[in-house]
């Protein structure tokens with residue numbers, strides 16, 4: 412009698428499985444769990460219905476900005492969020508940052524519900540949000556000291572220096588924000604967020620206030636830094652090209668109110684990526700067109716609802 416083939420042992424018929432288990436005892440495959448899990452999240456901004464508002468005729472209704480949004484984000488992924496203006500992108504990011512309450516659903520970071528801001532999430536703002544009276548170095552030091560008050564002075568200095576180098580701001584350490592260009596200010600914003608060594612970097616239109624050329628330079632810088640650190644990033648952007656250059660996945664949101672996730676695109680381009688050559692990838696134009704159509708359709712519907 413010939414011995415059973417390997418295939419027949421690995422894939423027994425149902426009857427063989429019940430009679431004698433021939434399946435080798437294999438360790439269960441590890442399902443990669445999401446680092447950040449947004450589960451059925453809704454945000455309702457409560458209206459004003461109190462007596463004073465009634466007397467001054469300034470009552471407002473409850474407003475559901477986003478509704479039932481679910482996204483799972485694996486570690487070391489660069490995720491962009493794109494959607495028409497006012498759809499609720501910042502609202503969602505602020506809830507992930509712990510800066511805004513969640514009305515329904517939950518957001519889990521490493522399986523733990525988010526209950527407020529924390530050093531595990533670093534934020535980069537469109538308007539930089541630097542302390543104007545502090546130098547570049549002091550702005551970064553202030554953030555690190557706030558999160559790690561017991562850090563030894565030597566380590567503190569090293570951490571500040573490393574992050575200043577990372578964003579290419581050597582020589583500007585003693586300058587104050589008013590002495591810096593917009594691009595340099597945002598470099599400080601990025602260095603400050605990274606200096607606290609967060610698990611996740613959150614960026615709300617980080618290049619939105621910059622001219623096109625500076626924006627391009629900083630995008631390439633962020634791509635370079637991401638290659639070095641591979642931190643999980645969630646970035647809001649209005650730029651299709653920016654999202655395609657930087658992201659592994661792009662979350663496309665519908666228009667509000669009650670905005671939802673329309674589709675999540677996978678961006679398959681190999682890394683490191685180069686802005687000069689990325690559009691030569693066979694999938695580039697198809698993804699770009701899909702995003703353009705989505706944004707056009709959603710924005711058109713917003714405009715139509717205003718008429």
Ligand SMILES: Nc1ncnc2c1ncn2[C@@H]1O[C@H](COP(=O)(O)OP(=O)(O)OP(=O)(O)O)[C@@H](O)[C@H]1O
Nearest residue numbers: 456474476494495496497498499500501502503667
């Ligand atoms: N504190 C608030 N109270 C009431 N409504 C708010 C509040 N903050 C935001 N909204 C509303 O929620 C909706 C989503 O706002 P949000 O700022 O998140 O949009 P966005 O997608 O970030 O827009 P943009 O692309 O213009 O930055 C908008 O209709 C906005 O008016």
Ligand SMILES: [Mg+2]
Nearest residue numbers: 500501502615
């Ligand atoms: Mg916004």
